[in-house]
Amino acid sequence: MKRFIQTIKNIFSIEDLRVRILNTMGFLVIFRLGSYIVLPGIDPNRLDVNRNTSGILGFINTFSGGAFNNASIFALGIMPYISASIIVQLLSFAVPYFQKLQKEGDSGRKRLNQYTRVLTIFITIFQGYSYLKGAIDPSVIMNPGPFFFVTSVAILISGTMFCMWLGERITDKGIGNGISMLIMIGIVSRLPLALIAEISDKFPGKAFAFIIELFVLFGIVVAVIALTQATRRIPIQYAKQVIGNKLYGGKRDFIPLKLNSAGVMPIIFAQALMFFPALIAGMWRDSDIGAYIGSTFSDPYSWQYSLLFASMILIFTFFYTAITINSNDIADNLKRNGGFVPGVKPGKQTAEFIDTVLSRITLPGALFLCAIAVLPAFAVKAGVGQNFAQFFGGTSLLILVGVVLDTLQQIESYLLMRHYEGMMKSGRVKGRSQFAAA
Known part of the structure; x- marks a missing residue:
C-alpha cells in the first residue's frame, strides 16, 4: 500500500502528466454530462431509460453509456465514426487508391481522416433517422413531424462530431487513446x-x-x-x-x-x-x-x-x-x-x-x-x-x-x-x- 501511494505521488509530481490526467478527466465528465441532455422535442418524463435492449441496439447503448436509451444528443456516440473508420480501413487493404494514400505518410493519413469524417456524417444521417424512427417510442415525441426529424438528425450529427472532437482532444491533451477512452467510460459507467x-x-x-x-x-x-x-x-x-x-x-x-x-x-x-x-x-x-x-x-x-x-x-x-x-x-x-x-x-x-x-x-x-x-x-x-x-x-x-x-x-x-x-x-x-x- 505504501508503494502504491508513493507511485501516485510520483505521477502527480510530474506536471505534464498531472495536467494530462486532469484534462482527460475533464473531457470525460463533459462526455458523461452530454449523455443526459435529451433531444429537443422529446418528453423526458415518458422515456423508459431502463428498457432492455438487445442485439446491436444493446451493443450501441453499452458503448454510449446509456445515452442511447436516454435519447440524448450523444445517443449514437462515436459508433458512426467507428463504422466509418472500419470501412476506410478495409478500403485501405482492398482499393489501390486508398493503399497509396496509406503509404504517403502524414499527408496520406490526413486525407484518409478527411474521408473518414465525411463518411461519418453520411453514416450518422442514416443511423440517426433509423434511430428516431425505430428506437424511439412515438409517444415520447411531443410534436412529430418533418421539422422534428430534420432538427434531431442535425443535432445527432453535431453530437457525434463533438464526441469525435473530444476523443481527439483527449489524445492530444490527455492520456491514452481518446476514442477508446470514450468507449471505456461508457462501459464503466454501467x-x-x-x-x-x-x-x-x-x-x-x-x-x-x-x-x-x-x-x-x-x-x-x-x-x-x-x-x-x-x-x-x-x-x-x-x-x-x-x-x-x-x-x-x-x-x-x-x-x-x-x-x-x-x-x-x-x-x-x-x-x-x-x-x-x-x-x-x-x-x-x-x-x-x-x-x-x-x-x-x-x-x-x-x-x-x-x-x-x-x-x-x-x-x-x-x-x-x-x-x-x-x-x-x-x-x-x-x-x-x-x-x-x-x-x-x-x-x-x-x-x-x-x-x-x-x-x-x-x-x-x-x-x-x-x-x-x-x-x-x-x-x-x-x-x-x-x-x-x-x-x-x-x-x-x-x-x-x-x-x-x-x-x-x-x-x-x-x-x-x-x-x-x-x-x-x-x-x-x-x-x-x-x-x-x-
Missing part, C-alpha cells in the same frame, strides 16, 4: 448500477454465490489480459555491412506476432451482423420460418445465438488477421533491410514461414476469442444478472482490458523518463501498442 443490482439480488440469501461470481470474474480478467499480451516472437538476424571504415548491422531482433492480432474487431463485425436475423424475422413474420428465427435469435443468451455468434467470430478473426498482416510485405521489408529469419531463405520462403506461424497461432487465439465472446451467455445461464453478466466477457471486457493496459503503459513511460520506479514491481506494463506487428 458497472456500478449492474454491481448494485447484483448485490441486491444475491444478498443475503445468495452471498456465497456472489463471492464465487467475483472470483470467476477475476479469473476471466486475468485470462483476457494474458490473451491481450500473448505474442509469438519470430527471431530475426540482420546481416553485417561495412560502410567506410565502420561495421554496421549484425544485431538480433524479433517480429512479435500477437496471439489475437485482430483484437475486438471480429466481435464487433459479428455483433453487427447478428442484427440481420431480426430483420429476416420481421420480413417473414407471418411464416413459420420467420417465427422460429425471431423467437430463437431475439434472445442473445440462447445456444443457437451463441453458436452462430461464435462461428462468425471464428471466420472474421481469420479474415481480419489476413487483411491486416501481410506476410509478403513483412518478408520484403526484411529482405530490403538486410534481415532474415535464421534457417529460412529470404523472400518467398520467409513469407510462407511467417504465414504458417500466423495461421497456427490464430486458431487458438480465435477459439479463445469465441469463448470470451459467449461467456456472458454462460454467466446468465449460471444465474448471473444480465446487466452484470455483460462484464464476464464479450467486447466490453476486451475493450476495458486493452484501454487500461494502454493507459497504464503511457503513464509508466512518463515515470521511467523521469527516472521514477515503474508501476509494476515484477516488470513493465505492456500495452497493445507494444506488440504491433512489423
